[in-house]
Each structure stands twice: as structure tokens, then as C-alpha cells.
Amino acid sequence: MADSSYALLTLDDLEEGQNVFSLELHSEDLELKDEFFTFHSLVKAEVKVRRSMDNFNLEGVVSCKIAGDCYRCLKAAEQAVEARFHLSVQRRQASPEELESAEEDGYIEIVDPGTRQVDIGEYIREAIILDLPMRLPTANVEGNCPQCGEDLTEDSNKDKQEETDPRWAALGKIEFSSSEEST
Template sequence: MQNLRKSVAEISGRPGGYQDLRVKTSLTGVFVGLSEITDAPVRATLRAESVMEGILVTGRLRASASSQCARCLRDVASNVDLDICELFAASGHEPPGGQDPYRVDGLEIDLEPMLRDALGLALPLRALCRQDCPGLCARCGQDLADASCDCAQDEPDPRWAALDSLRKELESRPGRTATG
């Protein structure tokens, strides 16, 4: 894996100074629900810019994700493509709002936690292989995109069928009437 700790010694404390950073690395273990970042390289084209509060990192991040369809569990491949804009706070600069920011660590910034967070937020929570995926039959598990099944929609609910047979059984019992 590429070292994602980047020196900002050249620009640190010189507001207006910037440097471009290119990242190409695999980041495994980023997943949300049924989606995860594949081990194909994550690519980012970033600019680190020295600002009063620290180092502002902006740019673009691309990766590929693989998910399972929330209805039929087929594999779904997708691309993640997002804009990055994150502040790495210099020591002594607490950002307003009390969020816990990324921090400039000495003369370095560590891009890895920021990239992992951004990728995690970009993953689909609920992927579908296609918008009208019919999913699996709740009774027999047949993938309804491939074929219909024999579980007709108007078949009686199995819970009613059980009550029905109970009623028949009670009716057929002899001798339990009020006449006794």
C-alpha cells in the first residue's frame, strides 16, 4: 500500500502555498451493509493548500464498489466518484461546531482515515441490480427475474390454512357438545 502520510513541510505555515498529491492505493476493509470497496486501486487527485487553520485538502476520489442487490442478492458493481474537501486542523486551531477534525500531525497529514471515511459515506446503503428488480419469492426463494414460481399470489395465506385445518379437526371430534 502506498504511504498515505504526506509531508506538508513545504507549505505548512505559509498560507496560500499548495502542493498536489496523487494517490493510487488499495484500501480494503471499507464496507457498509452489503456494499464494500473492492481491492482495485483507489485513485485520488488532491490539492493540499495551506490556510490559516491548517491544511485544506480538496480534489476528487475514485474507487470501485461491489454490492449485493438488496432484493435478489446478485452482485452489483458500481463506481464511487466523489469530491473531497476536508480541513486538517493545525494544532491550536479548533474548528467551530465541535466536530473532531483531521489534524496536521507535526509536518505531515495522514490521508488514510479521511479517504476511508469519505469512501464509507459514498457507498450505497441499499443497492439494487436494477430499479425494478422483482427480488426473490418470499415463499420459495425463486429469483423472480429468472422465472415465475408456482406460489400463486392468491394462494391462501399458510396461517389461515393452519386455522382452517384446526377448525375442521374440532368439528370432526365427537361427543364434545353441550348435551353431555
């Protein structure tokens, strides 16, 4: 697992009510890797914590940049990724059943009454991984590649209208004109 001990949240540094803090992490430390793109080193996290006694409600926004080659034009493409996570930290005594259901839930972490720090690195990492695009680049609002301007929406229509593939259309034309000549 990622060594994320730099993403520690010190519970008693937080005041009752709303707290905001930001973290700067490194993608290497978060062990962010992907087959198709590289991660910029800097990963930023903005975390809002609402504290009520020993309940800490976290809302995080994580941002980083990824780089790779456009799958259409093969030019270098860069893209910002913004991911969100939510976590509820409860510092209290809990039964094994409660701990188990909190673990299943994935958004609740129950920690011992004596706990001073909670590591949120794994939540940041997961948030990014869940929000990664399948490939680069993601089309702009017009549905085109932001680098080469090629229409990236085409792929989603392909299964619906195979007959419009330009290669087949060209073949059809050749056959038609040659048969015309022979008559």
C-alpha cells in the first residue's frame, strides 16, 4: 500500500465547526500509476472538515494533471483531473459489528477514543483513481480533440451506423464505377 503518512489529519488541531485546509502531495508517494498516461508529481487536496465533538465530516476535492498521447492524433495531451471524496471520521468506542459495517460502507472510519491522527492518503488516492478518464484526451464541449480538433464523438456512434464507415463507402463507389464501365 501507498506510504501516505504525510497525509495525516491531526484531529485535535481542528476546531468545532468548519475547518478548511489544503495539502500538497506527490503522485509518486500516492503510487499513482497508469498504463496510458503519466501523472504530474503535484497532487493538491482541499479538504473541508466539519467537526462536532468527536465527529469529523470531511469533504475533499483532489486535483492533479495527467499527460499522455492523444489516441487520435498521437500528439502530447494534458488534462486536469478533479476528484471528490467524502469521509466521516467518528472517534469513539465501537463494537466489532459497528467496525465491520463501517468498513463495508467505505465512507465511515471509526477510530479509538485515543486516536490523534487519521491518515487520509488512501482516500485521496482512491478518489483520483475512480475519476480517471479511460483515455486521453477527453473531448472538449464541441466533442472534438482539444489538440487536433478531430471529432471524438464518432466512436460512440460506430456501432449504430457501420455503413457510414468511409472506407466501405469508398469501396462501394469503386465497384459501382467499374461495373458501369463494363456495360
